[in-house]
Amino acid sequence: xxxxxxxxxxxxxxxxxASNYEILEIINRGLAYAIIVAGFLSVVFIFVGGISFILSGxxxxxxxxxxxxxRYAIIGxxxxxxxxxxxxxxGKAMGLDIIxxxxxxxxxxxxxxxxxxxxxxxxxx
Numbered sequence: 001x002x003x004x005x006x007x008x009x010x011x012x013x014x015x016x017x018a019s020n021y022e023i024l025e026i027i028n029r030g031l032a033y034a035i036i037v038a039g040f041l042s043v044v045f046i047f048v049g050g051i052s053f054i055l056s057g058x059x060x061x062x063x064x065x066x067x068x069x070x071r072y073a074i075i076g077x078x079x080x081x082x083x084x085x086x087x088x089x090x091g092k093a094m095g096l097d098i099i100x101x102x103x104x105x106x107x108x109x110x111x112x113x114x115x116x117x118x119x120x121x122x123x124x125x
Contacts, residue, residue, distance in 0.1 A: 028096055031087055039080045045073035 049069030056062035 024096060028091075031091075031096075035080060035084055035087065038083070039077065042073050042077035042080055045076070046070055049073055 049066050052069060053063060053066035056066055
């Protein structure tokens with residue numbers, strides 16, 4: 001079964017942790033995934049602001065809107081990077097190792113496990 005599989009580094013998936021009520025594991029992974037999502041959204045909004053700036057056509061209001069989108073996205077990215085540093089520092093002081101869960105392949109494995117359990121009977125053929 002996919003949910004019983006242990007991921008890299010000897011750590012269990014978030015589904016295993018939730019089913020076994022391992023609260024520290026759930027907190028570790030939840031914080032790591034939230035930081036990754038925040039960083040990803042910041043980068044997406046930088047691109048959206050850039051495209052809006054390009055497509056503004058010289059209109060002052062659209063340019064201001066695009067620049068503010070880029071500005072706030074960069075501020076969000078800086079806050080995300082600071083969150084990684086702060087959460088890593090505070091987490092180590094409290095015995096939580098959150099930084100090891102910020103791993104793209106681990107997140108893809110979790111998403112694959114979640115989607116394969118819900119829709120395993122469907123196929124694209």
